[in-house]
Amino acid sequence: MNLAYDPLYLFIGGHWLQAGNRDTAPVTNPADGSVLARVPLATKADLDLALTTAESVAASWRNTFPDERAAILRRAGALIRERAPRIARMLTLEEGKPLNEALDEVNRAGEYFEWFAEEARRIDGRVVPANRPGVQQLVKRQAIGTVAAFTPWNFPAITPARKLSAALAAGCPVIIKPGEEAPATALALARALDDAGLPKGVLQVVFGVPDMVSAHLIASPIVRKVTFTGSVPVGRLLSARAAEGVKPITLELGGHGPVLVFKDADIEAAAVGGVANRFRGTGQVCISSTRFLIQREVYDAFTEQFITATRKLKVGDGLEEGTQVGPLANTRQLEKMEQLVADAVEHGARILTGGKRVPGPGFFFEPTVLADVPMEARVMQEEPFGPIAILRPFDTLKDGLEEANRLPYGLSAYAFTRDARTAIDVGDGLEAGMIGINQYRIIATELPFGGMKESGHGSEGGAEGISYYLTNKFISQA
Numbered sequence: 001m002n003l004a005y006d007p008l009y010l011f012i013g014g015h016w017l018q019a020g021n022r023d024t025a026p027v028t029n030p031a032d033g034s035v036l037a038r039v040p041l042a043t044k045a046d047l048d049l050a051l052t053t054a055e056s057v058a059a060s061w062r063n064t065f066p067d068e069r070a071a072i073l074r075r076a077g078a079l080i081r082e083r084a085p086r087i088a089r090m091l092t093l094e095e096g097k098p099l100n101e102a103l104d105e106v107n108r109a110g111e112y113f114e115w116f117a118e119e120a121r122r123i124d125g126r127v128v129p130a131n132r133p134g135v136q137q138l139v140k141r142q143a144i145g146t147v148a149a150f151t152p153w154n155f156p157a158i159t160p161a162r163k164l165s166a167a168l169a170a171g172c173p174v175i176i177k178p179g180e181e182a183p184a185t186a187l188a189l190a191r192a193l194d195d196a197g198l199p200k201g202v203l204q205v206v207f208g209v210p211d212m213v214s215a216h217l218i219a220s221p222i223v224r225k226v227t228f229t230g231s232v233p234v235g236r237l238l239s240a241r242a243a244e245g246v247k248p249i250t251l252e253l254g255g256h257g258p259v260l261v262f263k264d265a266d267i268e269a270a271a272v273g274g275v276a277n278r279f280r281g282t283g284q285v286c287i288s289s290t291r292f293l294i295q296r297e298v299y300d301a302f303t304e305q306f307i308t309a310t311r312k313l314k315v316g317d318g319l320e321e322g323t324q325v326g327p328l329a330n331t332r333q334l335e336k337m338e339q340l341v342a343d344a345v346e347h348g349a350r351i352l353t354g355g356k357r358v359p360g361p362g363f364f365f366e367p368t369v370l371a372d373v374p375m376e377a378r379v380m381q382e383e384p385f386g387p388i389a390i391l392r393p394f395d396t397l398k399d400g401l402e403e404a405n406r407l408p409y410g411l412s413a414y415a416f417t418r419d420a421r422t423a424i425d426v427g428d429g430l431e432a433g434m435i436g437i438n439q440y441r442i443i444a445t446e447l448p449f450g451g452m453k454e455s456g457h458g459s460e461g462g463a464e465g466i467s468y469y470l471t472n473k474f475i476s477q478a
C-alpha cells in the first residue's frame, strides 16, 4: 500500500463505500507501471441508489439560500487549497504530471469553488413590463435538476472542479463519474465538499465501466442535465443518449490547436512559449498547441529555437525535482504516439527531435518535433493528445487561416504577430472557442472555457458557466 495515496471509495448516499464484493480496476502509477490501488466499480444497484438519493435531496438543495451554498463552496475551496500539497502528490502518482503542475492544478480547482461561491449569489431574473394592466411578468432562473457529470483522467482536479462548482452553486445535485485512471484526486475534492458541510446526497461519486454507467445514468428520468469532457467519439455517443431523453448536454471535447506565427512576431516568445505549452501535461491537454504554422520568412529561425528548447526539456518521474515532462498516462497513449510517428514517417515526415519511447519502466515518450508532414498522415487529422509537435510553413494570412481552420476541431487557437490589423483578422477568422494572441495563457476562472465545431458546445467557468445548470421559468401573474 502506498501511504501517500488515499484508499478509494464510491461516495453514494453520503457514505464512503469500500469495494466489498464489487469488481475493481487497478490504478497504475504511469511513472513506473506499479499498481497504486484498486478502484471499486459501481453496480447498477449502486447507480440506482445514487439516483434515488439525488432525487430525494433535489428540492431541498435547490431551495437552500444562495448564501448557504456560497459558504459551503467557499469552505470547500479553502480546504482544497489547504490540502493541495497532499492532493497534488496523489495527482502526480496517478496521472504522472510534474508535481508543480499538479499543485497549480489543485489550487486552481480550489479557485473554481471560490468563484462559483460568489456566482451562487448572483443568480438573478428579470421583471418584464406587461402589455396588459395589472399583470406582472417574472423571468426566474432555477436549478435545472440532477446532473450526471463525466470527467477524464488528464486534469483530474480541475475538470471535476469546473463542473461541480457551477452545478452545486446553481442548486443542482450531481452524480459524477471521474476517470477510473485517476480517481483519488476527484475523491479528495468530494471529501473537501463533505467536510465543508455539503448536505449528504447532494454530491455522489461513482466509478465503473464507463459505458454502463453513462447508459444507466443518462437513461434515468431523474437526470436532467449531462456534462462530459473527453474524446469526440464518446461525446457524440453521450449526446445521442441525452437526446433520447431530451436532456441538455455540455461537451468539452478534443482539439488540434493551431498556432499562427507571422513574420513580424516575437519569434522567441512564440517558440519557447510554444514548447512549454505543447509539452505541458505531456501534451495530454485538450487546449494544447499542436500544429505550429509559421510564415515562411521566419520558419528556419522559429524551428531552430523550437528544437533547441525542446531538447532542453527534462523528462522523468513527476515527483522528481526539476522534471518538466512526465510520463503518458497509460500504455494506450504510449502506443498511440508510436503509431502516429511511424505513420507520419511512412508518409514522408521528418523527425527533427525525439520520436521514440524512453527505455525503462513507465510510459515515457520523447518530446517529438515533426516537419514536412503530409496532409494524409494521421497526425494531421487526429488529435495526438501527446508530446508531438508539428511544424509547417505558410505564405499568406489566408493560407494560414485556411490550414488553421481545416479540421473539424475548434477548441483553442493561438497567433503571434506585432501587427494590430493581423491580430484583429486572426481573432475574427480563427474558428476556435478560445484564442490566445501573443501569449499561450488562455485559461482563467473568470473566463468561459469551451469550444465550437466538433470540439463541443457550452462553456464552463466565467460568468457564463452557471447558466448551463439553470433553466428559465416565466411566471405571468394577474
Ligand code: NAD
Pocket (backbone or CB within 6 Å): 150, 151, 152, 153, 154, 178, 179, 180, 210, 211, 212, 214, 215, 229, 230, 231, 232, 234, 237, 238, 252, 253, 254, 255, 285, 286, 332, 383, 384, 385
Ligand atoms: P476515451 O474517450 O475512451 O475516454 C475519455 C474519458 O471518457 C475517460 O475518462 C473515460 O472513462 C470516459 N469514457 C469513455 N467511454 C465512455 C462512455 N461510454 N461513457 C462515459 N464515459 C466514457 O479516451 P481515452 O482512451 O481515455 O483517451 C483517448 C483520447 O480521448 C485522447 O487521445 C484524447 O484525444 C481524448 N481525450 C480528451 C480529453 C479532453 O480533455 N478533451 C480528455 C481525455 C481524453
